[in-house]
Amino acid sequence: MAKPKKRYVCQACGSVSSRWQGQCADCAEWNTLVEDAGAVVTPFSARHNLRSGGRAITLVGLDAEIALPERMSLGIPEFDRAMGGGLVAGSATLIGGDPGIGKSTLLLQAAARIAARGHSVAYISGEEAADQVRLRARRLGLGAAPLQLAAATSVRDILTTLGDGSPPALVVIDSIQTMHSDLIEGAPGTVSQVRASAQELIRFAKDSGAAVVLVGHVTKDGAIAGPRVLEHMVDTVLSFEGERSHLYRILRATKNRFGGTDEIGVFAMAETGLEEVANPSSLFLTHRGEAVSGATVFPALEGTRPVLVEIQALTVRLASGATPRRAVVGWDAGRLAMILAVLEARCGLSFSTAEVYLNVAGGYRISDPAADLAVAAALVSALAERPVPADTVAFGEVALSGEIRPVAHGALRLKESAKLGFERALVPLSLAGEKGTIALTGFRTLGALVDHLLGRD
Known part of the structure; x- marks a missing residue:
């Protein structure tokens, strides 16, 4: 052999x-x-020969009847929203985020609310002692919740304990990088240990019908630590995002076998834990009494939820021969370079002798291409020192030719803007005919927008 x-x-x-x-x-x-x-x-x-000694499997058609999975509400509507309606029995969920961002706090709050409704919940911590979890629960006002706690890292011990009697409705493992399986060699946190421990816990979830939530550490690049196959093994992958220096937190589903990945949950960190934010725009809009040059409001879209954010730009003229700096916070630096190039090549504006600073207020991060028009308006406003009216929003995608292209869900963005008191919008020309309570000014090219902002039209 x-x-x-x-x-x-x-x-x-x-x-x-x-x-x-x-x-x-x-x-x-x-x-x-x-x-x-x-x-x-x-x-x-x-x-051996793989075609011999096997067991025949049953093939079924796509038209076979199937029952929709039952969901268990987490008691936190923003959490349920990101999950697609709640936890599915027998599912495995992986939630990752930066250290100290509030993963354990959020899961402790959700577990306590589920337990308060009569469900059996087990919270297993591999990083803290049970007394530490109790102290955090008391700080959050959850000290009386009927939650079962344990501090353990052995997967065999955990499964033996959970297997006695009826399985719990929810099991929280905090965190998967601290778990250890005695079936293989290796220290906790290694690739082989994380994979083996997760596989055993996921198998328990499928066999028992308990919903298992695994907390995962992240690397310096923001990816979940451990083998990439871990994200393939689970049913749902959640990302808990935000800056510890800011109040807001965003719970985003990057994978969901039981629902979509187009919804987010928004939270704010308070003394009593994480609080839901019914109106996320209130976190990211700067409340100012008068218009300021270089500031534009952009109606971003997270799933089906519009979120209004303020984009701030600042330009500083330099002496001849100095190398200008470009600094971006909350947006793609490459996208900024493209917008600056289009403004110079198609609109005749010069940024080559000016430092450019761009910031998305509130620590929010934007990846929506519809922000191009708002960024361009902020840059033109900062360069010319002509404020964009405070009651105006802007959105649209800018092409390299200078054309302003339409974007998805324009009507939804306008509806949210009107609801928050904005009266005017700078939009692509194709949206100028939309009816509503907000006055629309459409532009076919970026040059037309520049002329409008500079008072040339």
Whole structure:
């Protein structure tokens, strides 16, 4: 029989190599390859014929009847919104976020509310003692919640405990990087341990019908630490985003087998824990009494929820020969460079001798291409020192030709803007005919917008 081959797994990115080397060929990290003793690869020639000795499986058609999965509300509408309506029995959910962002606080609040409605809930912490979790619960006003706590890191012990009697409705594991399976060798947090521990917990969820929520650490790049296959194993992947220096937090689903990934939940950190924000725009709009040059309001869209944010721009003229600086917070720096190039090439404006600073107020991050028009308006306003009216919003995508292209859900953005008291909107020309309570000014090209802002039209 052929000798089994060994493999080496990178502890940073999960890449597999047939031999040890000092630097990972995929992520370029040093001294991260570790022999995976729990998974020895057997050559194909040593395996049996895969077409013999198997079990026939049943094939079904797409028109087979299926019942919709029952959902368990978390008791936090913003959480339910991001999840697509609540937790599904037997599902596995992975939630990741920066340290101290509030993952444990949010899950403790949700677990306490579910337990208060008569469901059995187990909260297993591998990072804190049970007394530490109790102290946090008391600070949050949840000290009387009928929640079952435990501090453990052994997956075998956890499953043995949960297997006695009827399984709980919800199991929270905080965090998966601290769990240890005795089926394979390796320290907690290694790729092999995270994969094996998650696999056992997910199998428990599928067999028992309990909903399992795993807390995951993130790397410096914002990705969930551990093997990438971990995100493929679970049913739902949630990202808890925000800056610790700001109040707001956003819960976003990046994967959901039981619903869409186009909804977010918005929270604000308070002394009593995370509070829901019914009107997210109130967090990101600057309340100012008069118009200020370089400031434009943009109706962003998160799923089906419009969120109005303020885009701020500042330009500073430099002496001849100095290298101008470009600084961006909350938006793509490459997108800013493109807008500046279009303004110079198509509109005749010069930013080559000016430093440009762009900021999205409130620590919000924008990836919506509809922000192009609002950014361009803020840049023109800052350069000419002519304020955009405070009751005006702007949105539209800017092409390299200078054309302003229409964007999705324009009517929804306008409706939200009108509801918050805005009276005018700068939009693509195709939207100028929309009827509503807000006055629309449409533009076909970016040059037409510049002429409007500078009073040339």
